Every structure is written in structure tokens, then in C-alpha cells.
Amino acid sequence: MTDLDEEAATSLDAGTVASLSGAAMTAGQHLTGTGGDALTVDGISVRLAGREVLRDIHFTVRAGEFVGLIGSNGAGKTTLLRVILGLQQPSAGVVRIDGADRPRHAPAVGYVPQKVLLDPDMPLRARDLVGLGLDGNRLGIPLPTRRRRQLIDEMLRAVGAGLFGDERVGNLSGGEQQRVLIAHALISRPRLLLLDEPLANLDIRSEQEIVELLARVAREQQISVLLSAHEMNPLLPVMDRIVYLAAGRAASGTTDEVVRTEVLSKLYGQHVDVIHVHGRILVVAGRGDGPAEPVGEDGAHCAVPDWL
Amino acid sequence: MTHLLRMIVEPGFFGNAPVRVALLAGGVVALVSGVVGMFTVLRGQAFAGHALADIGATGGSGAFLAGINPLWGFVGIGVVAAGIMEMIGIRRPRGRDVATGIVLGAGLGLAALFLYWDATFSNTTGATISVLFGSMFVISGSTAGVIVVFSLLALTVVGLLYRPLLLSSVSTDMATVRGVPVRITGLLYLLAMAVAVSLAALTIGAILSTALLVGPAATALRLTSKTGLAVLWSGLIGIAATWLGILLAYDSFYWPPAQHGWPVSFFVVTLVFVFYLLAQLPAVGRLSGARARRARNGG
Ligand SMILES: Nc1ncnc2c1ncn2[C@@H]1O[C@H](COP(=O)(O)OP(=O)(O)OP(=O)(O)O)[C@@H](O)[C@H]1O
Ligand SMILES: [Mg+2]
Numbered sequence: 001m002t003d004l005d006e007e008a009a010t011s012l013d014a015g016t017v018a019s020l021s022g023a024a025m026t027a028g029q030h031l032t033g034t035g036g037d038a039l040t041v042d043g044i045s046v047r048l049a050g051r052e053v054l055r056d057i058h059f060t061v062r063a064g065e066f067v068g069l070i071g072s073n074g075a076g077k078t079t080l081l082r083v084i085l086g087l088q089q090p091s092a093g094v095v096r097i098d099g100a101d102r103p104r105h106a107p108a109v110g111y112v113p114q115k116v117l118l119d120p121d122m123p124l125r126a127r128d129l130v131g132l133g134l135d136g137n138r139l140g141i142p143l144p145t146r147r148r149r150q151l152i153d154e155m156l157r158a159v160g161a162g163l164f165g166d167e168r169v170g171n172l173s174g175g176e177q178q179r180v181l182i183a184h185a186l187i188s189r190p191r192l193l194l195l196d197e198p199l200a201n202l203d204i205r206s207e208q209e210i211v212e213l214l215a216r217v218a219r220e221q222q223i224s225v226l227l228s229a230h231e232m233n234p235l236l237p238v239m240d241r242i243v244y245l246a247a248g249r250a251a252s253g254t255t256d257e258v259v260r261t262e263v264l265s266k267l268y269g270q271h272v273d274v275i276h277v278h279g280r281i282l283v284v285a286g287r288g289d290g291p292a293e294p295v296g297e298d299g300a301h302c303a304v305p306d307w308l
Numbered sequence: 309m310t311h312l313l314r315m316i317v318e319p320g321f322f323g324n325a326p327v328r329v330a331l332l333a334g335g336v337v338a339l340v341s342g343v344v345g346m347f348t349v350l351r352g353q354a355f356a357g358h359a360l361a362d363i364g365a366t367g368g369s370g371a372f373l374a375g376i377n378p379l380w381g382f383v384g385i386g387v388v389a390a391g392i393m394e395m396i397g398i399r400r401p402r403g404r405d406v407a408t409g410i411v412l413g414a415g416l417g418l419a420a421l422f423l424y425w426d427a428t429f430s431n432t433t434g435a436t437i438s439v440l441f442g443s444m445f446v447i448s449g450s451t452a453g454v455i456v457v458f459s460l461l462a463l464t465v466v467g468l469l470y471r472p473l474l475l476s477s478v479s480t481d482m483a484t485v486r487g488v489p490v491r492i493t494g495l496l497y498l499l500a501m502a503v504a505v506s507l508a509a510l511t512i513g514a515i516l517s518t519a520l521l522v523g524p525a526a527t528a529l530r531l532t533s534k535t536g537l538a539v540l541w542s543g544l545i546g547i548a549a550t551w552l553g554i555l556l557a558y559d560s561f562y563w564p565p566a567q568h569g570w571p572v573s574f575f576v577v578t579l580v581f582v583f584y585l586l587a588q589l590p591a592v593g594r595l596s597g598a599r600a601r602r603a604r605n606g607g
Contacts, residue, residue: 019583036372053389082481085484085485087484109485111481111482113481113484116478116479117483118478120351121351122477122478123528123532123533123537123538124474124478124533124535125534128534128535129478131473132471132478132486133486135471135488136471136474136483136486136488137471137472137475137486137488137558139468139469139470140468141467141470141471142470142471165531184482185587187487218468297518
């Protein structure tokens with residue numbers, strides 16, 4: 001086992017994450033009592049360049065829930081997350097984020113964008129970026145207190161980035177940067193964490209670790225996680241609910257409710273088959289008169305992946 | 309030893325009043341340019357910085373024409389230009405270069421007119437030279453005072469906006485989500501940059517002030533991975549280049565062609581460039597960790 005593996009293994013120790021934020025825990029327990037919705041997306045439509053990219057999207061995310069936002073390339077995942085964050089104006093509909101019971105200065109939402117260009121020339125260490133998640137909006141120069149350093153160290157370790165805290169973020173690999181960005185988003189203890197394709201750069205092992213980490217954070221700190229992905233299978237063990245985007249519309253519910261032939265065929269506007277193999281789910285398009293193919297971009301056909 | 313020192317620091321160097329003012333004003337301006345310039349480089353706004361400096365020439369030459377202190381011309385026009393750039397859309401990645409270029413073009417057109425008038429209608433024959441290449445040795449005591457005030461202003465703005473600026477140069481979306489008012493932050497920074505390049509226009513000249521803005525910062529990037537330290541280094545490198553430049557310019561009075569002295573701006577800018585080249589040596593990058601340290605993978 002290499003250093004990195006050991007680090008990753010310890011990082012997945014539940015105690016690390018739990019010890020991170022007693023405050024968030026109590027806030028969370030309180031919320032479980034009230035059973036509030038962390039996020040409500042109500043009738044969101046978005047027009048971009050004259051085209052309706054999203055049409056009448058409805059769903060809710062409850063406190064502590066892990067929700068997968070699944071859709072192929074161009075389905076509108078990034079657009080929807082940006083609308084939720086207020087970075088993009090919808091043409092119709094409202095987004096409600098329950099920001100009650102927040103400690104002062106802590107934002108209600110943490111965000112990991114799909115792509116962040118981190119220049120290797122930038123004199124910014126991983127720990128600096130995580131620190132900016134803590135207080136990046138404050139004025140003045142951060143005081144290097146022991147408490148601040150401890151908090152950052154704990155967070156880095158919790159996401160399995162403890163070994164490269166002092167390196168430039170721009171020099172880290174895509175997967176390493178992903179962990180640092182997650183730490184940046186988590187350190188302020190948001191109620192709701194939005195991640196845009198955080199698994200896209202990861203190998204299978206890291207993918208599993210990140211998914212487990214996020215699932216545990218959601219459970220233990222009552223942080224609601226909404227994670228976009230084009231592939232639902234890595235999320236199946238942890239997803240409480242799924243929001244499936246296709247052809248500009250969404251279906252939401254538990255995986256069993258949504259990922260069914262009738263529901264998805266209606267969503268795509270064409271016949272698709274949902275096939276369960278070895279605990280994985282494949283969504284394939286076809287009318288029984290030709291070879292079945294996995295559904296790609298907005299119902300268009302795409303190449304058969306090699307694991308099929 | 310004293311003899312050697314005498315050879316480097318010509319007699320009378322520190323006793324000379326213009327030199328003392330130059331050391332003070334030049335040093336302060338270099339510090340501001342270095343500190344502000346680090347964020348210019350991080351934010352990828354070197355073009356905007358250069359444009360603001362060039363446009364400063366418009367203000368400077370206009371001020372000469374009107375017979376007022378060029379400092380007000382430099383700073384006034386810089387602030388106006390920064391405001392217009394922000395309005396046209398410098399915050400959009402694509403709009404940035406366009407907004408800068410449009411404002412730059414308009415500004416330089418006016419500068420050409422003013423400099424022409426300066427040369428033709430008024431007897432300020434040195435106007436063109438001093439606007440374009442600075443006037444480090446003819447700064448009056450009162451102007452030096454104003455320079456220090458403006459410098460403190462620019463340093464305060466950048467010091468206060470340190471974290472918001474840093475986060476929004478990583479990603480404006482992440483900064484917005486974290487509660488940074490990205491637009492006003494960007495505008496305030498642009499104003500601080502306008503002040504920095506205007507002050508540098510006064511000391512080393514409007515067309516050379518970009519060198520002092522970008523050069524020390526680009527050098528400091530290689531010396532450390534710690535952001536705060538890099539900002540500090542950038543300021544110090546600017547000061548070192550300026551002070552050494554002043555010293556060499558003073559000494560050059562005795563160099564051929566004798567009794568004229570070389571322009572101080574030339575020395576400052578050349579030293580900035582030399583420092584930059586030295587920092588590109590592979591050994592420097594390794595020392596600082598600017599190149600990835602991969603030892604951890606080896607175990
Ligand atoms: N600024 C824009 N102007 C016009 N069209 C846009 C804009 N941004 C996105 N779109 C379109 O909106 C659709 C949804 O884009 P979005 O980025 O949300 O997809 P996505 O699901 O995140 O895809 P991916 O998996 O590739 O990241 C795409 O068809 C895209 O072309
Ligand atoms: Mg996307």
C-alpha cells in the first residue's frame with residue numbers, strides 16, 4: 001500500500017468527518033426533527049440562445065438526502081445547478097433554499113463547479129484554496145491562527161488530501177484537485193452541497209472513495225448533497241433519490257420509481273429499455289427491431305461502451 | 309572596502325535631494341506596483357494594466373497642456389478609463405480584451421493629439437519625454453507626498469480585498485457562491501490598478517510602467533507557492549529594481565557619453581527583466597516548489 005492509499009483509507013474513517021463539525025451535527029439533528037426541505041426546485045424553465053434547455057423542472061431535496069442529478073452530455077445538469085445557485089436566471093420558476101439555523105457567516109450552499117482552471121503558475125497551495133472556502137468573502141488578510149490551520153488540516157485529511165496540502169493546486173492531478181475543491185466547498189459547513197460531475201476525472205477507486213465520503217457527510221452532518229453525473233451506477237449504493245434529466249425535462253423519485261422503462265421512455269419521448277445486469281443499470285434505446293444501444297445525448301444514439 | 313563602495317555609490321548620492329525624493333517616491337511606487345501587479349497576473353489582466361498605463365499618457369500629456377501637475381492627469385484619466393472598461397464588460401472573459409482594446413485605442417488617439425499640441429503650441433518641450441519615460445529625478449517634495457497618499461490608498465484597497473480577489477481569480481462562480489460581490493470587487497481592483505500604473509507613469513514613464521506592474525509579479529511566482537509571500541516578494545523585487553536603477557542612473561553620469569547620464573527608466577526596466585530571467589533558472593523553481601514535488605508518490 002502506498003502512502004496515498006493509507007491516507008485515503010484513514011480519510012474514510014467515519015470519526016474524522018464526524019469530529020469535523022459538532023455544530024453542524026446539532027443543527028442537522030434539529031432539522032431532522034423539523035423534516036424541512038433543503039432545496040425546492042419549482043417549475044424551472046431555462047431558455048438559452050432561443051432554445052428551451054430546461055422545461056418545467058420540479059423536485060425537492062430533503063435535509064441530509066443524497067440526490068443524483070443524472071443526464072447525458074448537454075442534458076442541462078450544469079445549467080440547472082447554476083440556476084439553483086443563482087448564477088443563472090431561469091425564464092420561469094423559483095428555487096427555494098432553506099437557509100434557517102445557520103451559524104453567522106456560513107453560506108447555505110457549497111459548490112464544486114464542473115471545470116475550474118487552476119493555473120500551475122498560480123502561487124496558491126491546496127490549503128490556501130480550502131482556507132478561501134472558510135472565509136474567502138471576508139475583508140483583509142487572513143490571520144494564520146492555530147484554529148484556522150487545524151480546521152483546514154482536518155478538512156484536507158477528511159477528503160484524503162492531507163498529503164498534498166502544501167502543494168500548488170495547479171500542480172495537482174485532476175482527481176487531487178477534485179478533492180481539494182470538495183474540501184473548499186465543505187469547510188464552511190453548508191446545508192446544501194452541489195457538485196457538478198465531481199466523478200468525471202476520477203479512477204474507479206477514487207470515485208468510490210469520494211462517493212462514500214459524500215454519502216457519509218450527507219448522513220452524519222445532515223448536509224444535503226445534489227451531485228450531477230452522466231453515469232448513475234457508481235451512485236446506486238448511496239443515492240436516496242434520483243433526478244433524471246433528458247430532453248429538457250426531469251423525472252425524480254427513488255431509483256426504483258424513476259429508472260423504469262415506462263418512466264424513462266416517456267421522458268425521452270422514445271422507447272428505451274432499462275436493463276439490470278450484475279447490480280448495474282443500463283438504459284438502452286431501441287424498438288426491438290435493431291440492435292439496442294445505450295441512450296446518449298438527448299435520446300440520440302451513441303457508441304456501445306466497452307464494458308457492455 | 310570603502311573605496312569599493314565609493315566606486316559603486318558615487319559621492320554625494322545620498323546627499324543629493326532629488327535622489328532622496330526619487331528613492332522615496334520610486335520605492336513606494338514600486339512597492340504598490342509589485343503588490344497590485346501580483347493580482348494583475350493572477351487575474352490575467354496584464355493587458356488591462358498595460359492599457360491603463362498607456363491611457364495614462366493621455367492624462368499626463370493633457371495635464372501638461374493645461375499646465376497642471378501631470379500626476380492628476382495620470383490618476384484622473386486612469387480612474388475614468390477603469391470605470392469605462394468595467395462598464396463595457398471587462399468581467400466577461402471574452403469581453404475583457406475587447407473592452408480594454410476599445411478604451412485603449414480611444415485613449416491613445418487623444419494622447420497623440422495632446423502630445424502634438426504639447427510639442428507645437430506650448431514650450432514644455434520635455435513633455436513628451438517625461439510623459440512617456442517618466443521623471444523620477446524631477447519629482448517635487450509635494451508631489452512625492454501625494455504619491456505616498458495615493459500609494460497607501462491603493463495598498464489598502466488591495467489589502468482589504470485580498471481574499472475576495474484571490475477567490476474570484478480562481479473562479480468567479482465559486483467566489484459568487486461564497487458571497488463575494490464579484491463585480492464591485494473587480495471594479496475596485498481595476499481602480500487600484502489604475503492608480504498603481506499612474507504613479508509608475510510618473511516615475512518610470514507611461515509606456516514603461518507595465519514592466520513594473522507585471523515583471524516583479526511574474527518573477528515572484530517562481531520564488532514561492534505561498535500567496536502572501538509571493539505578494540511580498542513581488543513588492544520587494546520592484547523596490548530592488550527601482551533603487552538599483554536609481555543608483556546606476558546616478559552613476560551613469562560619468563559613463564559615456566559623458567556628462568549626460570542614462571535614463572533611469574531604462575535601468576529599472578532592464579533590471580526587472582534580468583530578475584525575471586534569473587527566476588526562470590530551473591534551480592529557482594525547484595527551490596520554491598513551483599514545480600511539482602512528487603516525492604510523496606515515491607513513498
Ligand atoms: N450560454 C449558453 N448559451 C447557449 N446555450 C447554452 C449555454 N450554456 C449551455 N447551453 C446549452 O444548454 C444545454 C445544456 O448545457 P449544460 O452545460 O447544462 O449540459 P450538461 O448536462 O451540464 O452537459 P455536460 O454533461 O456535457 O456537462 C446544452 O445543449 C448547451 O449547448
Ligand atoms: Mg455540465
